[in-house]
Amino acid sequence: MKAMVLEKQGSPLVLRNLPIPEPKDEEVLVEVQACGVCHTDLHIFEGELPARRLPLILGHQIVGKVVTVGKNVSGIASGDLVGTPWLFSVCGECVFCRRGRENLCENARFTGYDVDGGYAEYFLAHRDSVYPLPQDYKVTELAPLLCGGVIGYRAYRAAGLEKGDVLALFGFGSSAHLVLQMARYEGHEVFVFTRSPHHKLLAWELGASFVGDAEDTPPATFQAALVFAPSGYLIRKALEHLAPGGKVVACGIYATPIPEIPYELIYKERSVQSIANSTRNDVRELLAMAKQYHFTVSTEVYPLEEANVVLERLKKREIRASAVLVP
Ligand SMILES: [Zn+2]
Ligand SMILES: [Zn+2]
Known part of the structure; x- marks a missing residue:
């Protein structure tokens, strides 16, 4: 699969051809159809946020079709249109998780930061980080909903x-x-x-x-x-x-x-x-609101290979609303 990879903070992303990842028992393989570009990506790219792993595939506003699911995943089937936000997984055991403040989980993992994200043709989601999406939007309009x-x-x-x-x-x-x-x-x-x-x-x-x-x-x-x-x-x-x-x-x-x-x-x-991160409930409520009101989502769509151009334009405030990459 094609992926735009961050190998060194402060240096341009590199287009690589990588093997399509295999989902483990609790994971879902998603064929990416659109991935939003967020200011957080820019902060990781430029080094304002420390890297937690390198090389890394950025991107945490991911919309795509489910390809296969691991054996401990239920309620999601191949062909489903799903989205994955910034919060990838939480521990469920720390004091914040126990109080319903999982956005502050001490052991949280984040999409496109602790695990590879959506600046690629395929992406491995955790079963707790995939959400069904409203139908009456384009995939490029759905992506910015997932973080923005x-x-x-x-x-x-x-x-x-x-x-x-x-x-x-x-x-x-x-x-x-x-x-x-x-x-x-x-x-x-x-x-x-x-x-x-x-x-x-x-x-x-x-x-x-x-x-x-x-x-x-x-x-x-x-x-x-x-x-x-x-x-x-x-x-x-x-x-x-x-x-x-x-x-x-x-x-x-x-x-x-x-x-x-x-x-x-x-x-x-x-x-x-x-505000730090979000809870799974925030994601569900926002998606329900998006279905009820039908937001006007202003997007600029770019091919995946132009990720570096988009990050540069985001930095210079040249993006009018939401930038979205499409493989
Ligand atoms: Zn926790
Ligand atoms: Zn974001």
């Missing part, structure tokens, strides 16, 4: 919005353009802060009621802000317009340091929280 959608959904729920609350989004890529739609479907006004002219246009098209730069003053305070850009500066910036009792949710796996925060910016019960 899922992490966005977890952050959106963590924001704890109540009726009439305004949501602010800082950074407007794959995840935020889906969250904007979740919030609009549920009746919230959305303010978007982004530098990119492409992203500004998309935010207006999807129904934002204010779009500006981080330095602009919004027309009102907001009750919650989700910060998608990997910038500690923006986390602090969001606090400047946050209503009392409101929450800033940092959605990235990586961010630059947060500048000093004067106490009055968090006084009146304002809080800052991060």
Whole structure:
């Protein structure tokens, strides 16, 4: 099979021809039809996140057809269309797993990080990391739902919005353009802060009621802000317009340091929280929401071999919404 392999962090991925992997008892062999490209891939690629194994196949927003399943896998059959997100497997035994916070599992393994991911023609999923997908989307539209959608959904729920609350989004890529739609479907006004002219246009098209730069003053305070850009500066910036009792949710796996925060910016019960990974329930709920509302998923589709070009474009913020690789 063809695969784009990370052999050394900071160096371009290398196109390799590898044997098709054999599924073990609890694994599922999937023929990849689409794999989304996430900022986390870029952080691993560039070395902002330490490598846990090399060589490595990146990619954790994988959509494909089941080819074969291991002997301890039930409920999934060859030919099924399935998706695999970032969370690959959890231990089920640690204190976090026992409390239903498996996203914080001390022994979690992640797709395209601890195990090979979807920048390839085939991929080995764990039986607990395959999900049936809604039918009425293209495979390239389903891929960004699996991380951009899922992490966005977890952050959106963590924001704890109540009726009439305004949501602010800082950074407007794959995840935020889906969250904007979740919030609009549920009746919230959305303010978007982004530098990119492409992203500004998309935010207006999807129904934002204010779009500006981080330095602009919004027309009102907001009750919650989700910060998608990997910038500690923006986390602090969001606090400047946050209503009392409101929450800033940092959605990235990586961010630059947060500048000093004067106490009055968090006084009146304002809080800052991060989002780490997701639970299996988050994935199921997001996919159910995607089926109910039918999101507009803005994608740019590239052949697998162009993975390096896509990572470069993602770094330069040239991708309008979600980049997807197709073998
Ligand atoms: Zn655990
Ligand atoms: Zn991701």
